[in-house]
Amino acid sequence: MYVRGYLRASTDEQDATRARADLERFASDHGRDVVSWYIDNASGATTNRAELLRLLSDARPGDVLLVEAVDRLSRLSLDDWKKLRAQIDALGLRVVAIDLPTSHAAMTAHQGDDFTARMLDAVNCMMLDVLAAVARKDYEDRRKRQRQGIARAKQEGKYQGRPKDDALRARIASLLGATNPDGSLFSIRQIAKTLDCSPTTVKAVKAERRAKEANAEALIR
Numbered sequence: 001m002y003v004r005g006y007l008r009a010s011t012d013e014q015d016a017t018r019a020r021a022d023l024e025r026f027a028s029d030h031g032r033d034v035v036s037w038y039i040d041n042a043s044g045a046t047t048n049r050a051e052l053l054r055l056l057s058d059a060r061p062g063d064v065l066l067v068e069a070v071d072r073l074s075r076l077s078l079d080d081w082k083k084l085r086a087q088i089d090a091l092g093l094r095v096v097a098i099d100l101p102t103s104h105a106a107m108t109a110h111q112g113d114d115f116t117a118r119m120l121d122a123v124n125c126m127m128l129d130v131l132a133a134v135a136r137k138d139y140e141d142r143r144k145r146q147r148q149g150i151a152r153a154k155q156e157g158k159y160q161g162r163p164k165d166d167a168l169r170a171r172i173a174s175l176l177g178a179t180n181p182d183g184s185l186f187s188i189r190q191i192a193k194t195l196d197c198s199p200t201t202v203k204a205v206k207a208e209r210r211a212k213e214a215n216a217e218a219l220i221r
Helices: 020-029 050-058 077-093 100-105 114-156 165-176 188-195 198-221
Strands: 003-009 034-041 065-066 094-097
Touching: 003 050, 020 034, 020 065, 020 077, 034 050, 050 077, 050 188, 077 114, 094 100, 100 114, 165 188, 165 198, 188 198
Parallel strands: 003 034, 003 065, 065 094
Antiparallel strands: none
């Protein structure tokens, strides 16, 4: 049995590795080591997460998928959660969440008879479904409040969108033309890593730069 740690944050700006120490400590307390880590910066409301897909590809029957909380694994709709659960079950993976005590028994080999093992699995599956449903409702409620807040701010003429970090964007713009020692241009990911920002922000600055260049060319013509 291998323990595979899964960490997720919703955006590139958030620290997805925040809970890593807690997962390592939890595994150690159960006499296990986390053999591999899978880290996504993506919404839990989508199954299109590269590292989650890699984990499912690497997993073997009996392995443990260890998460801090069920909402790190799923904020999915009911249909998408059913599909993910089906994949997990088909692979023989066992989900263990620190916030779900009924799942902790999976960190050790089942003791006792088959009936006890099956009962523990059944209870854990039910609780997983419950917490996945709660996580989805929390996601939908927060989205609803966000939309209501934006709508109210627009009505009052106060909504300006997310403020831009002009200094950061200027540094990004300067690196868009920079080159590596081999003469190749800095990639979007290189710039993002160098400036500790998200690739999405770099792409936005690059798109704005292209738009300005296109407008300038149009004026010359």
